[in-house]
Amino acid sequence: MATNEINRNYEDEAVIAIDVATGVLVDSVTTMSQSNIPPELIQSADDTNEEDPTKLTLAYERLYELPRTIVERFADHIRYLDISHNKITNLDALVHFKHLTSLIADDNPITENCFLPPMPKLQLLWLNRCKISSLYPWVGKLKESCPALCLLSLMGNPAAPSYFNGGTFYDYLQYSWP
Template structure:
């Protein structure tokens, strides 16, 4: 957290919400912030449930540890990478990290699961690690990415721009059990722990995933 040069208009905009505004919501979007100012954290962290810090230059989210009651976080269009881990936010249900700089799912998704085990709504569109038509990914790559993320969050109801279906959840659980992931690791390379504890780009795993999944084509209706 920083103390220096907090814009006066930012302080004034957070000084007492009008009666018709929700005092549990705080918007700091488009404020050219590099991190959350200490003054803002100390003043609002005890009661804020909805926080919008989108369209800033924030790379470190450690200050969110003080927002004990946070249920919704909008952090779109910040230079957040897979090296930026969220602090424990057990009450967080909605997380938007669209158009950030997340380039690798491993081990980032596992860390996210540990920090936010109760996520119901997750949006990662526009990140290199989330293949889609937005960044030139194929539908097959998108489906692999989608099923893997769904497998990590049992309570997830909505991923990116689509609802999680029962068929997708069942297929995700079938494919991404530990024996399946172990087949992605070469013998003698450290096994499953090597896979989850190292940063591996989704693109580097594409060949192995395609080879395995081509032999186990799902019969369920996974297309939305």
């Protein structure tokens, strides 16, 4: 399985993310993030021709869970995992990925009831267009499971309202960090 470039077009959506390190809501329509994203967390177009043994892409594989054989073979050395565009609802197997720093799990039916295993090195987590409808108490559990988390993106989830997906100003304020 070769690692593929993650290429998404968000032109019609507002980019909403939470900078967990500073507790700041980042909405690209109204503000620009003040914090820099570490370059090792971003996969650039230049990376597409290089095979990196620490990156694994399982996007668009019609998976309902991470296959045991994949976990056994790759968990010890994977730092970047893309499981986007599947049907995964259970993330329990991620407990075996001890070195994971980046997880992309966009477009999966993950809800706020999904157990998040301890991932002490995880710094980047994308759960865009999932089924997360409530941030509390889920975000508290996330903080415990992923103490090193720096960037969390929840665009397109019911719990991440914006003016562009029918959210009101009150919804936006409820989503914002105090």
